[in-house]
Amino acid sequence: MTNKRKKLVLVGNGMAGVRTIEHLLKLAPDMYDITIFGAEPHPNYNRIMLSSVLAGGASMEEIVINDLDWYRDNRITLHLGQAITRIDSETRRVYAEGGIEEEYDELILATGSNAFILPIPGADKEGVIGFRDIKDCQAMQEASRTHKKAAVIGGGLLGLEAARGLLNLGMDVTVIHINEYLMERQLDRPASIMLQKELENQGMKFLLKKQTEAVLGKQRAKGLLFKDGSMLEADLVVMAVGIRPNVALAQRSGLVVERGIVVDDHMRTNLPGVYAVGECAQHRGIAYGLVAPLYEQGAVLAKNLAGVPVEGYAGSVTSTKLKVSGVDVFSGGVFVEPEGARALSYQDEIEGVYKKLVVLNDRLIGAVLFGETSEGASLFAMIKSGESIAGREKELLLGLSADALSSGGGGGSAARLESMPADEIVCGCNGVSKGDIVQAIDGGCNSLGQIKGCTKASASCGGCKPLVEGLLQLYAGDAAVTVKEGICGCTTHSRDEIVAEIKRMGLKTVKEVMNVLEWNNDEGCSKCRPSLNYYLGMLWPAEYKDEKESRFTNERYHANIQKDGTYSVIPRIYGGVTSPTELKRIAEVAEKFDVPLVKFTGGQRLDLLGVKKEDLPGVWEALDMPSGHGYGKSLRTVKTCVGSTFCRFGTQDAMGMGVRLEKAFERMSAPAKVKLAVSGCPRNCAEATVKDFGVVAVDGGWELHVGGNAGIHVRATDLLGFVKTDDEVEQWASAFLQYYRENATWNERTAPWVERVGLEHIKEVLSDEEERKALQARLRDTLDQTVDPWKEIVSEPELRKNFEHLPVAQLVSTPGEQSGQDNSAGMDGQKKEESA
Ligand SMILES: Cc1cc2nc3c(=O)[nH]c(=O)nc-3n(C[C@H](O)[C@H](O)[C@H](O)COP(=O)(O)OP(=O)(O)OC[C@H]3O[C@@H](n4cnc5c(N)ncnc54)[C@H](O)[C@@H]3O)c2cc1C
Ligand SMILES: NC(=O)c1ccc[n+]([C@@H]2O[C@H](COP(=O)([O-])OP(=O)(O)OC[C@H]3O[C@@H](n4cnc5c(N)ncnc54)[C@H](O)[C@@H]3O)[C@@H](O)[C@H]2O)c1
Numbered sequence: 067m068t069n070k071r072k073k074l075v076l077v078g079n080g081m082a083g084v085r086t087i088e089h090l091l092k093l094a095p096d097m098y099d100i101t102i103f104g105a106e107p108h109p110n111y112n113r114i115m116l117s118s119v120l121a122g123g124a125s126m127e128e129i130v131i132n133d134l135d136w137y138r139d140n141r142i143t144l145h146l147g148q149a150i151t152r153i154d155s156e157t158r159r160v161y162a163e164g165g166i167e168e169e170y171d172e173l174i175l176a177t178g179s180n181a182f183i184l185p186i187p188g189a190d191k192e193g194v195i196g197f198r199d200i201k202d203c204q205a206m207q208e209a210s211r212t213h214k215k216a217a218v219i220g221g222g223l224l225g226l227e228a229a230r231g232l233l234n235l236g237m238d239v240t241v242i243h244i245n246e247y248l249m250e251r252q253l254d255r256p257a258s259i260m261l262q263k264e265l266e267n268q269g270m271k272f273l274l275k276k277q278t279e280a281v282l283g284k285q286r287a288k289g290l291l292f293k294d295g296s297m298l299e300a301d302l303v304v305m306a307v308g309i310r311p312n313v314a315l316a317q318r319s320g321l322v323v324e325r326g327i328v329v330d331d332h333m334r335t336n337l338p339g340v341y342a343v344g345e346c347a348q349h350r351g352i353a354y355g356l357v358a359p360l361y362e363q364g365a366v367l368a369k370n371l372a373g374v375p376v377e378g379y380a381g382s383v384t385s386t387k388l389k390v391s392g393v394d395v396f397s398g399g400v401f402v403e404p405e406g407a408r409a410l411s412y413q414d415e416i417e418g419v420y421k422k423l424v425v426l427n428d429r430l431i432g433a434v435l436f437g438e439t440s441e442g443a444s445l446f447a448m449i450k451s452g453e454s455i456a457g458r459e460k461e462l463l464l465g466l467s468a469d470a471l472s473s474g475g476g477g478g479s480a481a482r483l484e485s486m487p488a489d490e491i492v493c494g495c496n497g498v499s500k501g502d503i504v505q506a507i508d509g510g511c512n513s514l515g516q517i518k519g520c521t522k523a524s525a526s527c528g529g530c531k532p533l534v535e536g537l538l539q540l541y542a543g544d545a546a547v548t549v550k551e552g553i554c555g556c557t558t559h560s561r562d563e564i565v566a567e568i569k570r571m572g573l574k575t576v577k578e579v580m581n582v583l584e585w586n587n588d589e590g591c592s593k594c595r596p597s598l599n600y601y602l603g604m605l606w607p608a609e610y611k612d613e614k615e616s617r618f619t620n621e622r623y624h625a626n627i628q629k630d631g632t633y634s635v636i637p638r639i640y641g642g643v644t645s646p647t648e649l650k651r652i653a654e655v656a657e658k659f660d661v662p663l664v665k666f667t668g669g670q671r672l673d674l675l676g677v678k679k680e681d682l683p684g685v686w687e688a689l690d691m692p693s694g695h696g697y698g699k700s701l702r703t704v705k706t707c708v709g710s711t712f713c714r715f716g717t718q719d720a721m722g723m724g725v726r727l728e729k730a731f732e733r734m735s736a737p738a739k740v741k742l743a744v745s746g747c748p749r750n751c752a753e754a755t756v757k758d759f760g761v762v763a764v765d766g767g768w769e770l771h772v773g774g775n776a777g778i779h780v781r782a783t784d785l786l787g788f789v790k791t792d793d794e795v796e797q798w799a800s801a802f803l804q805y806y807r808e809n810a811t812w813n814e815r816t817a818p819w820v821e822r823v824g825l826e827h828i829k830e831v832l833s834d835e836e837e838r839k840a841l842q843a844r845l846r847d848t849l850d851q852t853v854d855p856w857k858e859i860v861s862e863p864e865l866r867k868n869f870e871h872l873p874v875a876q877l878v879s880t881p882g883e884q885s886g887q888d889n890s891a892g893m894d895g896q897k898k899e900e901s902a
């Protein structure tokens with residue numbers, strides 16, 4: 067019997083090449099006798115996941131894509147550890163290092179890239195490596211057992227992922243970056259600065275604008291010498307300064323090579339029967355370095371080889387997501403606006419969120435997200451589809467689009483997901499289409515974990531998770547099982563589990579919680595540290611010592627940092643009611659300290675803007691007024707109207723009630739800021755129905771309203787109930803606020819919390835008088851432990867020192883340290899006004 071199958075040889079057992087074979091086997095399982103040569107001694111594995119292996123989030127076994135049985139089952143001849151060294155295109159034969167040779171009818175080159183190693187003296191020393199394959203990953207794991215100081219050269223995606231992994235392995239890690247800000251190929255400056263601060267909080271050190279001149283040491287690396295003459299001690303040096311397509315074999319074999327092996331839209335090279343795919347290929351001038359475009363190339367090549375008509379590969383728009391736990395960064399499309407394009411950006415440095423959209427001719431062409439990336443997948447789908455977003459720019463920027471709202475998390479609206487073609491790729495990292503996911507759901511997968519298991523969708527960078535969840539909800543309906551999420555990438559524990567464990571085990575510090583609950587990142591991140599700090603303070607008001615370094619700048623300095631680095635000072639003016647004496651004092655302070663601007667806030671207080679950090683204690687001392695907490699996650703204002711005291715419509719004393727409530731709750735910390743208002747009649751001049759707790763006078767008593775918000779997401783309050791007496795108002799307000807303090811997630815305002823837990827539930831709990839009294843007592847106990855932070859600082863010389871002006875020399879960074887305006891450790895150190 068004659069063998070009619072053609073001979074197909076694949077050189078390179080990596081992600082792009084084997085993916086092409088997988089496709090081909092689906093399309094034409096019997097068309098070829100397939101032989102694969104791989105230089106590495108391993109079956110095909112997910113290179114992307116090496117970062118997770120290094121960071122301890124996955125094992126080597128878990129990242130194997132196709133084990134040896136797969137090759138056997140598909141009758142593929144596999145030669146591992148056999149690099150092809152020569153191609154004879156005349157005789158159509160390839161020759162391997164170990165002496166094996168093979169004939170081909172069709173030949174695919176998928177040789178990937180090599181890590182670029184800087185050609186500097188000492189680069190060949192022991193302890194200097196790239197980060198490209200299993201061998202490199204093992205070398206780093208090995209080095210961390212015996213060495214302590216690691217230097218990662220290159221602050222791109224790979225360098226930062228390597229640095230995070232090395233930190234997890236217990237090393238002291240410094241990233242050396244040539245540019246003035248990190249990941250400049252994916253991010254703009256504001257996002258990059260936020261990223262750097264976050265990584266510094268995780269323990270990573272940075273040397274920016276540094277050019278490495280030599281690796282120091284005898285046989286083994288001992289340090290780095292920089293062009294400016296400075297040095298850094300290091301016994302492991304990881305070079306992550308980019309990659310170079312692996313084209314040596316192609317060059318030797320007569321293929322046209324520029325940066326990569328030049329291919330046409332059908333992945334054909336200049337030689338008959340020879341194709342190139344993956345990072346080694348250069349298509350329309352571009353050699354890609356991410357998996358999604360390589361898989362697209364592979365799909366085209368597989369169709370070609372199977373004889374299936376195919377339009378050809380037209381290039382890809384790319385997106386990236388940094389795989390570092392506790393840091394959410396997404397970049398897709400064009401992030402620097404080209405001529406004629408507009409950029410819209412939104413930054414909330416207090417919450418650590420940055421968003422930028424780049425729009426050209428009403429089309430979204432790029433996006434950068436930091437801190438909140440759940441909309442990345444749907445924005446990227448819009449970038450790829452090229453649909454018009456005219457009139458929707460603001461909604462998209464603020465995350466209020468129908469897409470984001472309907473799925474509750476940016477997964478895309480049901481209509482969008484429904485109209486998505488079956489062959490559209492949802493998970494770029496694993497080449498999983500919508501059709502594959504729907505098929506898995508039809509086959510009984512009804513949770514994200516099961517879909518991940520069946521299709522690998524969302525198993526790598528996780529960027530597609532919102533889309534996969536959206537499809538799950540759409541196609542599995544009520545059968546969809548949603549699994550709880552960890553509060554951040556550092557843990558799999560939910561908020562409720564953490565609070566329960568803190569209570570059960572009596573955990574008393576942030577570090578203790580992280581240790582006992584096995585955080586996968588020793589330092590935590592800007593999401594978990596402040597939230598743990600809050601939960602511990604809420605649960606143990608008497609014993610817990612607030613961790614200043616887990617707080618944002620504003621809360622550490624008890625003032626709002628402004629754009630220019632100065633601060634704003636808002637003293638407490640109870641119920642918005644002041645006096646000539648108080649006003650005179652404020653005016654004198656403003657004059658004495660040259661305060662550039664005095665402004666009324668929306669909450670009926672006076673804001674002294676432009677105060678220098680070193681003047682803050684002096685200003686507070688001279689004001690001799692309590693802090694208005696205009697900067698923190700705490701009680702802000704109680705707005706009042708004049709009520710019955712002066713207004714002819716007023717039926718009750720709104721000012722008196724406002725002052726009473728503000729005195730009752732001042733200094734109250736909360737999951738998020740809390741605002742109250744009291745109106746003296748239903749005309750509601752104090753706008754109590756857009757406050758967290760609003761009180762409106764009506765005939766015979768007071769109406770109590772909860773869960774309002776007038777910020778980005780405007781929400782009118784729900785009516786909690788009606789009470790007759792002033793004491794009842796205070797009791798219900800106390801009970802509501804304490805129940806919120808005990809049950810909301812850190813950073814969750816009352817508006818979403820009321821929606822989440824339901825008004826009926828809150829009413830049921832608070833309708834029990836005993837419960838109300840108990841809640842009120844717990845809040846009182848907590849508030850009794852608090853002191854005014856301004857007074858405390860003013861009277862304690864040690865605390866005052868934190869505000870002293872440092873000579874410039876001490877603010878300039880030295881090697882191994884990072885410069886920054888804020889010289890104390892903390893969660894942000896950014897400059898941004900927070901609305902009072
Ligand atoms: C740590 C890390 C994390 C990454 N994370 C991401 C991510 O999150 N998202 C993303 O999209 N991309 C990521 N990438 C990039 C991604 O892994 C690559 O784009 C992808 O692996 C390239 O696939 P490829 O098949 O072209 O090359 P490779 O996967 O490198 O495969 C090429 C194979 O060919 C072999 N070979 C070379 N020459 C020969 C020869 N002459 N004979 C035989 N075999 C040969 C090589 O040994 C190698 O095994 C990451 C890369 C690394 C290193
Ligand atoms: N999450 C992800 O998507 C992911 C993760 C890891 C790797 N990758 C891919 O792997 C490939 C390699 O990643 P990479 O980060 O090495 O490549 P890169 O080219 O994206 O970044 C290299 C970085 O090194 C810097 N650099 C260059 N020369 C330097 C020098 N002499 N000193 C200090 N810094 C220097 C550059 O400014 C650049 O920011 C890329 O294609 C990348 O997309 C992707």
Ligand code: SF4
Pocket residue numbers: 707708709710713714715716717720745746747748749750751752
């Ligand atoms: S809410 Fe009623 S009482 Fe208060 S100022 Fe307005 S009209 Fe007067």
Ligand code: FES
Pocket residue numbers: 492493494495496523524525526527528529530531
């Ligand atoms: S896109 Fe990265 S895991 Fe799906």
